[in-house]
Amino acid sequence: MTETIAKRFETKEKAVIEVYGHVGVLGANLRNLSETGAFLEVSHGDYVPQKGDLLNLTVQLETIKKTHNVSAEVVWTEGMGLGICFINKDEVLERMMAKALGF
Template sequence: MSAAKRFLTRETAQIEVYGHVGLLVASLRNLSETGAFLEVAKGDYVPKKGDLLNMTVNLDTLDRIHNVAAEVVWSKGMGLGICFINRDQVLERMMAKSSSF
């Protein structure tokens, strides 16, 4: 299976991490159909692998706002690789995590 084509971007994203209070600001560096690479710019928490998040991107040039659910698949320093997930999967994955404790 080939990797999804990535597109470079310089959009700003707001990130809400489920289970953590507050908003993070991140730079969206590249984007594909299946995920994205982000660099956290501001916030008191850097998401780690397995964190579930809600990402909002204001596309000023298109006058649109995109809001997607995602899971962090890797993190290194302030950088994050995320894969997009169906919003219905967020609760399911949160429940699976809580039952593993």
């Protein structure tokens, strides 16, 4: 089976990350984006998300006056950088329960 890689687009948007299970928000720079995920660099905050963390990501697109809010899971990290995959908002609770129960 071959894996399809989604085309990525470079961006310089600012983002706000909320990590489910942690208090507070993190600032981040959205470096690239695809249909399936994104690469972010944490710019400020008191926590660096880890692989498996579930996120609520908000991106304010000033030029077109729109706000995008998506759920995601961290799939890899390197320093302050995060690779995330987008997930359906309905899956967040299910994944949180699975993590809590050790599945």
